[in-house]
Amino acid sequence: NFMLTQPHSVSESPGKTVTIPCTGSSGSIASNYVQWYQQRPGSAPTTVIYEDDQSPSGVPDRFSGSIDSSSNSASLTISGLETEDEADYYCQSYDSNNHWVFGGGTKLTVL
Amino acid sequence: EVQLVQSGAEVTKPGESLKISCKGSGYTFSSYWIAWVRQMPGKGLEWMGIIFPRDSETKYSPSLQGQVTISADKSINTVYLQWSSLKASDTAMYYCARQHRGHDWLDYWGQGTLVTVSS
Numbered sequence: 001n002f003m004l005t006q007p008h009s010v011s012e013s014p015g016k017t018v019t020i021p022c023t024g025s026s027g028s029i030a031s032n033y034v035q036w037y038q039q040r041p042g043s044a045p046t047t048v049i050y051e052d053d054q055s056p057s058g059v060p061d062r063f064s065g066s067i068d069s070s071s072n073s074a075s076l077t078i079s080g081l082e083t084e085d086e087a088d089y090y091c092q093s094y095d096s097n098n099h100w101v102f103g104g105g106t107k108l109t110v111l
Numbered sequence: 112e113v114q115l116v117q118s119g120a121e122v123t124k125p126g127e128s129l130k131i132s133c134k135g136s137g138y139t140f141s142s143y144w145i146a147w148v149r150q151m152p153g154k155g156l157e158w159m160g161i162i163f164p165r166d167s168e169t170k171y172s173p174s175l176q177g178q179v180t181i182s183a184d185k186s187i188n189t190v191y192l193q194w195s196s197l198k199a200s201d202t203a204m205y206y207c208a209r210q211h212r213g214h215d216w217l218d219y220w221g222q223g224t225l226v227t228v229s230s
Contacts, residue, residue, distance in 0.1 A: 100172075
């Protein structure tokens with residue numbers, strides 16, 4: 001079964017830059033698009049990155065996505081961290097049968 | 112304005128049946144896939160399946176196939192998620208979300224429906 005692995009938690013200071021990795025278990029992560037969702041406590045998720053590196057309108061350009069085929073990983077990078085960025089972040093892609101797969105989620109603490 | 116409004120929280124007992132809903136407005140409902148996503152208490156997101164309301168084509172997560180039924184009534188712009196016999200392990204928050212047309216991402220989410228299954 002295809003899986004996406006994320007670190008359980010990351011932390012960084014306001015104003016700094018943080019990168020959250022998402023590693024595919026098999027195949028090439030570059031062969032299917034990766035999305036990233038933000039979920040603040042008590043709220044529904046929202047999309048911050050789609051199709052690897054595209055931003056929905058309204059998402060600050062401090063959020064960016066990328067793919068690194070050499071490590072079979074996708075990454076979400078947030079620059080100029082703000083306290084409002086504190087949330088859980090989930091990557092999502094697809095398995096070989098086009099079923100959606102979510103990563104386990106990463107809790108971002110901005111301290 | 113695009114909106115997905117879900118039915119309210121439910122408290123039920125093991126073995127009971129249940130159907131929760133997700134009503135769309137502000138767009139051509141039948142033309143967009145709607146997904147269901149589960150979040151168990153303190154856990155991550157899990158894709159359950161997706162339906163295209165125009166023809167009710169449905170795809171399920173292999174791990175949940177046969178455990179739930181996803182359906183749609185396009186005449187009232189509503190998608191459903193139902194169980195025939197609930198288990199305590201079905202306790203979770205359930206979200207519906209619209210898939211952006213032409214791109215595989217979820218652009219609008221419902222507010223979530225909390226289902227609690229307890230004897």
